[in-house]
Amino acid sequence: xxxxxxxxxxxxxxxxxxxxxxxxxxxxxxxxxxxxxxxxxxxxxxxxxxxxxxxxxxxxxxxxxxxxxxxxxxxxxxxxxxxxxxxxxxxxxxxxxxxxxxxxxxxxxxxxxxxxxxxxxxxxxxxxxxxxxxxxxxxxxxxxxxxxxxxxxxxxxxxxxxxxxxxxxxxxxxxxxxxxxxxxxxxxxxxxxxxxxxxxxxxxxxxxxxxxxxxxxxxxxxxxxxxxxxxxxxxxxxxxxxxxxxxxxxxxxxxxxxxxxxxxxxxxxxxxxxxxxxxxxxxxxxxxxxxxxxxxxxxxxxxxxxxxxxxxxxxxxxxxxxxxxxxxxxxxxxxxxxxxxxxxxxxxxxxxxxxxxxxxxxxxxxxxxxxxxxxxxxxxxxxxxxxxxxxxxxxxxxxxxxxxxxxxxxxxxxxxxxxxxxxxxxxxxxxxxxxxxxxxxxxxx
Amino acid sequence: xxxxxxxxxxxxxxxxxxxxxxxxxxxxxxxxxxxxxxxxxxxxxxxxxxxxxxxxxxxxxxxxxxxxxxxxxxxxxxxxxxxxxxxxxxxxxxxxxxxxxxxxxxxxxxxxxxxxxxxxxxxxxxxxxxxxxxxxxxxxxxxxxxxxxxxxxxxxxxxxxxxxxxxxxxxxxxxxxxxxxxxxxxxxxxxxxxxxxxxxxxxxxxxxxxxxxxxxxxxxxxxxxxxxxxxxxxxxxxxxxxxxxxxxxxxxxxxxxxxxxxxxxxxxxxxxxxxxxxxxxxxxxxxxxxxxxxxxxxxxxxxxxxxxxxxxxxxxxxxxxxxxxxxxxxxxxxxxxxxxxxxxxxxxxxxxxxxxxxxxxxxxxxxxxxxxxxxxxxxxxxxxxxxxxxxxxxxxxxxxxxxxxxxxxxxxxxxxxxxxxxxxxxxxxxxxxxxxxxxxxxxxx
Numbered sequence: 012x013x014x015x016x017x018x019x020x021x022x023x024x025x026x027x028x029x030x031x032x033x034x035x036x037x038x039x040x041x042x043x044x045x046x047x048x049x050x051x052x053x054x055x056x057x058x059x060x061x062x063x064x065x066x067x068x069x070x071x072x073x074x075x076x077x078x079x080x081x082x083x084x085x086x087x088x089x090x091x092x093x094x095x096x097x098x099x100x101x102x103x104x105x106x107x108x109x110x111x112x113x114x115x116x117x118x119x120x121x122x123x124x125x126x127x128x129x130x131x132x133x134x135x136x137x138x139x140x141x142x143x144x145x146x147x148x149x150x151x152x153x154x155x156x157x158x159x160x161x162x163x164x165x166x167x168x169x170x171x172x173x174x175x176x177x178x179x180x181x182x183x184x185x186x187x188x189x190x191x192x193x194x195x196x197x198x199x200x201x202x203x204x205x206x207x208x209x210x211x212x213x214x215x216x217x218x219x220x221x222x223x224x225x226x227x228x229x230x231x232x233x234x235x236x237x238x239x240x241x242x243x244x245x246x247x248x249x250x251x252x253x254x255x256x257x258x259x260x261x262x263x264x265x266x267x268x269x270x271x272x273x274x275x276x277x278x279x280x281x282x283x284x285x286x287x288x289x290x291x292x293x294x295x296x297x298x299x300x301x302x303x304x305x306x307x308x309x310x311x312x313x314x315x316x317x318x319x320x321x322x323x324x325x326x327x328x329x330x331x332x333x334x335x336x337x338x339x340x341x342x343x344x345x346x347x348x349x350x351x352x353x354x355x356x357x358x359x360x361x362x363x364x365x366x367x368x369x370x371x372x373x374x375x376x377x378x379x380x381x382x383x384x385x386x387x388x389x390x391x392x393x394x395x396x397x398x399x400x401x402x403x404x405x406x407x408x409x410x411x412x413x414x415x416x417x418x419x420x421x422x423x424x425x426x427x428x429x430x431x432x433x434x435x436x437x438x439x440x441x442x443x444x445x446x447x448x449x450x451x452x453x454x455x456x
Numbered sequence: 457x458x459x460x461x462x463x464x465x466x467x468x469x470x471x472x473x474x475x476x477x478x479x480x481x482x483x484x485x486x487x488x489x490x491x492x493x494x495x496x497x498x499x500x501x502x503x504x505x506x507x508x509x510x511x512x513x514x515x516x517x518x519x520x521x522x523x524x525x526x527x528x529x530x531x532x533x534x535x536x537x538x539x540x541x542x543x544x545x546x547x548x549x550x551x552x553x554x555x556x557x558x559x560x561x562x563x564x565x566x567x568x569x570x571x572x573x574x575x576x577x578x579x580x581x582x583x584x585x586x587x588x589x590x591x592x593x594x595x596x597x598x599x600x601x602x603x604x605x606x607x608x609x610x611x612x613x614x615x616x617x618x619x620x621x622x623x624x625x626x627x628x629x630x631x632x633x634x635x636x637x638x639x640x641x642x643x644x645x646x647x648x649x650x651x652x653x654x655x656x657x658x659x660x661x662x663x664x665x666x667x668x669x670x671x672x673x674x675x676x677x678x679x680x681x682x683x684x685x686x687x688x689x690x691x692x693x694x695x696x697x698x699x700x701x702x703x704x705x706x707x708x709x710x711x712x713x714x715x716x717x718x719x720x721x722x723x724x725x726x727x728x729x730x731x732x733x734x735x736x737x738x739x740x741x742x743x744x745x746x747x748x749x750x751x752x753x754x755x756x757x758x759x760x761x762x763x764x765x766x767x768x769x770x771x772x773x774x775x776x777x778x779x780x781x782x783x784x785x786x787x788x789x790x791x792x793x794x795x796x797x798x799x800x801x802x803x804x805x806x807x808x809x810x811x812x813x814x815x816x817x818x819x820x821x822x823x824x825x826x827x828x829x830x831x832x833x834x835x836x837x838x839x840x841x842x843x844x845x846x847x848x849x850x851x852x853x854x855x856x857x858x859x860x861x862x863x864x865x866x867x868x869x870x871x872x873x874x875x876x877x878x879x880x881x882x883x884x885x886x887x888x889x890x891x892x893x894x895x896x897x898x899x900x901x
Binding site for chain 2: 129218
């Protein structure tokens with residue numbers, strides 16, 4: 012293969028003992044692994060041995076609602092877990108989800124810079140704006156901000172964070188013993204940001220990291236989310252159910268980026284897929300069905316009620332959905348609302364059927380089949396303009412990852428789609444993305 | 457020795473390549489270690505091999521001031537570094553300094569709980585309220601809050617954090633596969649905190665940690681600080697220059713705790729000491745002098761100007777200090793201001809002499825001598841009511857720690873003062889402190 016051939020990217024989506032809602036009930040998982048560092052270390056090591064680009068950690072800042080059965084599962088906080096995983100791995104990227112809604116930009120900029128240093132340039136930030144009033148109520152607010160306001164705040168937030176990452180020029184740290192000059196004050200910069208949401212002096216209290224800026228990832232697919240991604244993101248995580256929808260999203264995002272003067276290749280599009288693997292298609296479908304049958308309907312219906320903005324707890328399981336609120340009334344995950352609504356309409360699903368469909372994928376595409384069928388799907392989306400790679404969301408862990416690494420990855424390599432080993436050291440190098448220039452550094456130096 | 461004999465506690469103060477201001481310029485340190493994870497891993501491993509209670513990480517949220525020569529050295533952020541150090545160590549405690557001024561209590565409670573889980577019960581929080589307007593200006597404020605307001609806020613902050621740590625009862629996580637019950641909603645609690653500074657719903661999004669609450673450490677020694685410590689702290693880190701002052705502080709704090717109904721043994725007092733070790737006293741004093749001569753006076757005077765609230769940059773080096781502002785006018789580290797002012801007055805120091813004295817200790821006692829002299833000092837303070845243990849602040853690292861572990865620790869063991877090996881697993885167990893009861897758990901269950 013010529014080395015410049017376009018290469019596929021693979022992230023491992025880290026979600027407890029598996030992405031399926033009922034993974035923890037399956038006899039081939041161990042629910043105690045939900046709070047076991049060793050479990051996550053094993054997942055990261057397996058993904059690194061398969062030369063995955065990154066592990067990708069979802070997150071939220073909302074505790075379980077005691078009044079609902081959809082109790083959210085407690086898990087490790089991203090900066091702590093990813094820092095622990097930086098030790099014992101050497102190449103794999105470490106992407107953490109953190110909201111712009113509930114953290115100070117100075118703290119976030121610093122924690123990501125620190126992770127980038129600790130890991131030798133492997134940090135990535137999945138930027139979310141947070142949804143849900145219960146999260147807001149943990150942070151001095153009575154309700155979450157409006158969707159559009161959240162994106163405005165996120166845009167200013169990101170501007171602050173980027174300026175802080177540039178506030179030390181790359182050669183600001185002198186460590187000159189002879190002269191006693193620890194830093195070069197001319198290369199340290201107050202950012203003096205004063206905007207609608209933030210006033211931040213700077214500089215940051217940690218030197219610029221190995222990647223300059225940690226990789227910027229974004230995961231919202233609404234109109235606001237696409238605009239934000241086109242302007243700012245270097246990788247986009249998305250849920251797309253059909254090839255056509257995937258192509259539409261992919262093309263739209265690349266065009267939006269190009270219209271803003273960006274290189275479309277500088278924004279990597281990564282749909283999520285749930286590979287339910289079996290040595291035959293029947294075996295895979297049996298596992299899928301086995302998992303769906305383990306779903307606790309009350310817990311799943313509670314989750315769905317929050318997502319769709321209607322109380323479904325007394326709705327008949329075998330009836331179609333009741334009328335849903337208009338999109339404007341949804342102040343949460345707008346693109347996920349649309350996706351679920353359209354899925355139920357398109358396939359004429361009852362509540363019970365919808366719960367089953369969502370339990371595995373949570374809106375992402377579930378592929379129950381043989382390794383070859385999964386590899387075919389990946390190749391098709393990759394070569395037909397719907398994906399630059401995928402977030403792999405195994406239904407049960409670690410088994411689902413180990414099967415993917417053992418059976419699917421070799422096929423992708425035989426087809427010339429995926430690397431045999433790492434060629435770079437940093438996450439940016441894995442994705443083929445440049446190290447950002449520092450805004451304060453004169454090009455004539 | 458009977459096993460119930462009172463035992464000494466030792467923490468390693470993690471400060472770059474050494475606690476001395478000029479450590480980075482000394483030929484036996486490597487300044488590149490300032491941002492080397494391997495360096496900190498080596499320090500933690502050495503301290504753990506010597507059965508130290510903890511590593512203790514100082515912190516601040518203020519970048520270097522480009523307009524001053526006292527450029528603060530960039531370093532790792534506490535949660536990220538301590539999480540990385542949790543991997544590869546098994547017993548040593550991990551204490552991180554985090555201010556109540558600039559983080560949301562929900563985020564802090566969660567990050568410490570996560571660190572406690574990741575480390576198997578080794579997390580400790582050194583509670584500071586932050587000093588300095590430059591820090592405040594990184595967080596949407598034009599100036600830092602008043603000293604007393606900061607402690608009021610800290611008290612409420614701590615109340616929120618403790619309630620969040622209790623918001624999952626210890627047996628709230630059921631993981632009951634058969635019934636599909638992940639959690640027991642009756643054992644998950646909204647905290648519904650609504651106070652002057654914070655409104656927080658809860659519960660936290662991570663189960664209660666191995667220690668129940670991470671260990672609570674406090675480091676301010678002003679009147680406000682002592683009151684806060686007596687009410688809340690389980691370990692107190694303090695700077696005391698003489699045995700008499702140490703005894704006064706120790707006795708005062710234990711009495712204050714008792715007056716609040718606490719067991720005085722439930723609050724461990726730990727002065728900092730800087731052991732400058734040599735095989736002879738002359739050799740130790742030569743190293744001390746060698747380090748003092750490496751101090752960049754402009755950089756040190758900048759630091760001192762901030763601390764004392766006067767511009768000393770044009771003050772003659774060989775004159776005594778100019779008149780200082782009254783204590784009331786200091787809105788920063790009040791107890792450190794008093795200590796430095798009194799030290800300069802007591803010993804009639806010139807500016808140059810004061811800079812030398814502070815360069816090594818930063819207000820803590822510098823002991824330049826043989827291992828036996830250092831062991832004698834430790835024994836004296838420990839047996840004469842001035843300390844339950846010490847924060848060991850080696851002037852240069854890793855050398856100063858390695859000498860201490862090799863030469864001083866064995867003497868402390870021979871004298872029956874210090875453990876030969878760990879007897880507990882958690883940081884609370886090392887300090888001999890109880891695991892806190894959960895406020896929501898009925899005692900009659």
